[in-house]
Amino acid sequence: MREFIVEADGGSRGNPGPAGYGSVVKDAATGQTLAERAEYIGVATNNVAEYRGLLAGLRAAHELDPAASVHVRMDSKLVIEQMSGRWKIKHPDMKPLAAEAARVYPPGRVTYEWIPREQNKHADRLANEAMDAGKRGEQWDPSASRAELDAVRATAPAAPAVPEPSGPPGDATAGAARARAALAEGRAPKEQVQKQELEQGQERQQADSGGKAEADVRAARTTAATTATATTTAATTATGSTPSVSAPGWSSAPDLGAPATFVLLRHGETPLTPQKRFSGSGGTDPSLSDIGREQAERVAAALARRGTIQHIVSSPLARTRETARIVAARLGLEVTVEDGLRETDFGAWEGLTFGEVRERYPDDLNAWLASPEAAPTGGGESFAETATRIAAARDKLVAAYAGRTVLLVTHVTPIKTLVRLALGAPPESLFKMELSAASLSVVAYYADGNASLRLLNDTAHLR
Numbered sequence: 205m206r207e208f209i210v211e212a213d214g215g216s217r218g219n220p221g222p223a224g225y226g227s228v229v230k231d232a233a234t235g236q237t238l239a240e241r242a243e244y245i246g247v248a249t250n251n252v253a254e255y256r257g258l259l260a261g262l263r264a265a266h267e268l269d270p271a272a273s274v275h276v277r278m279d280s281k282l283v284i285e286q287m288s289g290r291w292k293i294k295h296p297d298m299k300p301l302a303a304e305a306a307r308v309y310p311p312g313r314v315t316y317e318w319i320p321r322e323q324n325k326h327a328d329r330l331a332n333e334a335m336d337a338g339k340r341g342e343q344w345d346p347s348a349s350r351a352e353l354d355a356v357r358a359t360a361p362a363a364p365a366v367p368e369p370s371g372p373p374g375d376a377t378a379g380a381a382r383a384r385a386a387l388a389e390g391r392a393p394k395e396q397v398q399k400q401e402l403e404q405g406q407e408r409q410q411a412d413s414g415g416k417a418e419a420d421v422r423a424a425r426t427t428a429a430t431t432a433t434a435t436t437t438a439a440t441t442a443t444g445s446t447p448s449v450s451a452p453g454w455s456s457a458p459d460l461g462a463p464a465t466f467v468l469l470r471h472g473e474t475p476l477t478p479q480k481r482f483s484g485s486g487g488t489d490p491s492l493s494d495i496g497r498e499q500a501e502r503v504a505a506a507l508a509r510r511g512t513i514q515h516i517v518s519s520p521l522a523r524t525r526e527t528a529r530i531v532a533a534r535l536g537l538e539v540t541v542e543d544g545l546r547e548t549d550f551g552a553w554e555g556l557t558f559g560e561v562r563e564r565y566p567d568d569l570n571a572w573l574a575s576p577e578a579a580p581t582g583g584g585e586s587f588a589e590t591a592t593r594i595a596a597a598r599d600k601l602v603a604a605y606a607g608r609t610v611l612l613v614t615h616v617t618p619i620k621t622l623v624r625l626a627l628g629a630p631p632e633s634l635f636k637m638e639l640s641a642a643s644l645s646v647v648a649y650y651a652d653g654n655a656s657l658r659l660l661n662d663t664a665h666l667r
Contacts (some may be wrong), residue, residue, distance in 0.1 A: 205462035206272040207232035207512065208260035208305035208610065213251025213279065215335060222338055223248035226330020226351065227261030229268060232275065232609065233646045233658045237352055239264040239557040242330040248297075253303035254280045255330055257331065258287070258330040273462060274314045277511055279321040279328075284645075288316045317511055318320035326355035406494040462607035465658075466598075466621045467513060469503060469531070469611055471523040472496030473641040480557055484617075485546040486584065487554030491522045499642035499666060500527045501582025504534035506644075506665035507611065513537065516606060518613040519545040527642070528613040539613075544597025547615035553582025587617070587631055594621045602649045622647055626655035642666060 209232050213226035229239040241260040258276065265274050278284055285291040293299050310315075321328070329351035334344040418648065472497035477485045483490065483644060492500065507513055517540045518528035527538045553561045561569050561581075571578040576587040597618075599647060601610065619632045626647045627633075638661050639645075646659035 205463070205607070206269045207462065208238070208265045208268070208272050208274045209235075209511065210258075210265055210274055210276045211278070211324055211327045212254065212257035212261040213324055214250060214255070214257040214277065215328075215331045216248055216253055217335060218247075220247050220249045221254040222246070222328075223250070224331050224334030224338060224344075225253045225257030225260060226327040226332075226334060227257050227264060228326045228330065228352075229261060229265045230415060232510070233467070233648065235510055237326075238268055239259070240330060240346060240349065240351065242334040242344040242346075242349070243335045244344065246338075247505045250299065251280070251282055251295065252417045253331070254283050255298055257303065257327065258283060259301060259305045259308070261327075262305055262314070268424045270309075272309075272313075274309060275511060276314060276316045277319045277324065278316075278325045281318050284316045284318040287314075309410040311350050312501075317510070323509055326351055328628070332568055358634050366583050391516065408630055441478065460650050463606050463650045463656075464602045464607065465609040465646065465648045466601070467507075467609065467611045468622060469527065469613045470616060470619055470639055470641055470643050471505075471519075471521075471527040471613060472499040474523050476555070477641055481555055482550040482553040482557075482561070482580075484548045484550040484554055484584070484615075485521060486549035486551060487530050489522045492526050494643065496523070497525070497530065499518065500530040501534075502665050503527075503642050503644065504531040508534050512609050513609045513611045516540065516613065517542050517545065517610055519543075519547065519615060519618070521546055521615070524613045524615065528611075531611065533615070542597055542601065542612075544593055544600070545612060545614040548587070548590045548617045549580075549583075549585040551580035552582030553580045553584065573635075587621075587634060590617055591621050591631070594618050595625060598622060598649075600623070602637055606651070619645055623660060626657050637661070 207527055209230040210227060211230070212225065212227040214223065216223040219399070222244070224242065226238055227241040228430070230237055241257075241264050245256055258278065261276070262274065265272060276284075282291070284295045286298075287305065293302050296519065316629070318583045327399075330344075330349065333349055333351055337344045349515050410440070451518070472492045474483065474490040475493050475498070476490055477493075513531075514537075515533050516528055516537050517546075518524045520543050524545070525539070531537045552565070556564070565581045568578075568581040572580060576591070579586040579589070594617075601612070616639050619639055620637050623629075623637065623645060624631070624633050626649075640661055640663050642663070642665075644659060644662040644665070645657075647655055647657055649655045
């Protein structure tokens with residue numbers, strides 16, 4: 205079973221007046237847009253248009269996967285409260301629409317959440333495009349829509365307080381380094397550093413970001429269309445008839461049920477992160493730095509916008525628990541601690557840089573790089589031992605959270621190990637993955653024992 209997010213909106217220029225609705229269906233794990241719907245509906249009220257948008261969004265989700273679970277997000281308090289059963293529906297024009305929406309999916313498969321208007325910009329822009337088309341005497345044209353692009357531009361931060369890393373895993377970029385230096389020297393508060401970054405990069409951003417965002421949206425639509433066409437053509441050739449086309453993305457057979465979806469969050473930066481020092485479970489257990497707390501706030505905001513996290517589980521170490529608390533406070537969830545998610549114990553290497561370890565323990569380091577069975581100097585934990593521990597924690601959590609979406613707040617080695625095991629990759633692949641501080645990855649685990657990697661090292665929320 206897949207998980208979808210449906211965002212819907214409707215508007216009326218007059219209330220009642222010329223009205224239209226917009227709906228968007230997104231993949232719950234990745235946030236990818238899977239379908240858009242919009243229509244000019246003539247003269248109607250705001251509330252009727254909003255219900256029409258909800259109905260269109262649910263139908264679009266049903267077309268993609270009738271076995272999916274759906275989380276509806278709207279900025280209409282009326283619709284959300286009525287569809288959740290907390291408010292009565294009295295208006296005669298809305299009763300049949302609400303009843304029809306309730307029949308699209310079986311009871312219990314759709315949940316509802318109210319969101320502020322600024323978090324519903326994609327659907328809002330679709331509704332306005334539909335009303336604009338109606339004013340011209342036309343119907344909404346999806347190929348000409350700029351709603352997704354406009355929504356991306358409207359919600360994107362003006363300047364990156366924490367730019368995407370460009371160095372080795374855990375390394376900070378020049379922008380983050382400048383912010384750290386300013387904070388350490390007391391030269392400027394974070395807000396001033398961000399303002400300076402904005403002023404320095406504003407002209408380049410205006411020239412580059414719009415074109416890139418537009419190209420990304422255009423490329424995504426082209427890829428989706430090409431995939432659907434290729435699938436249909438192949439199936440027609442094989443069977444002689446044209447079947448229904450599945451939407452692009454991950455899906456499972458209905459009898460497998462919903463997967464346990466683990467959203468893997470690496471903790472925010474600590475004072476040791478930019479210095480690239482070994483920092484496992486046997487060291488000083490550092491807390492987050494100011495930059496790390498800012499990263500945690502940003503990822504919390506991004507997860508709140510997606511609205512799909514149902515549980516939070518954290519490693520017991522201070523940096524992960526602090527990151528988890530920041531996210532939990534934003535999402536209104538409790539944090540469960542799982543000892544199996546702790547970082548590898550790096551023994552005598554804790555707190556040292558790679559160069560310092562090579563200088564002091566060259567033979568032990570070479571053995572560690574060559575074999576997953578080799579442990580760090582001084583009784584540390586080998587990658588093979590770590591993998592056994594992580595696999596046991598994974599199996600425990602998959603059983604406990606079957607069909608749920610869970611945020612696991614953990615470390616570099618546990619996340620890389622979960623990804624490696626999901627892909628069936630060899631142990632040396634651990635050294636070939638980039639995993640930045642406060643990055644997001646996603647792995648889904650199905651009832652038949654299979655797993656699928658849906659996302660790796662996403663840092664878009666930090667830009």
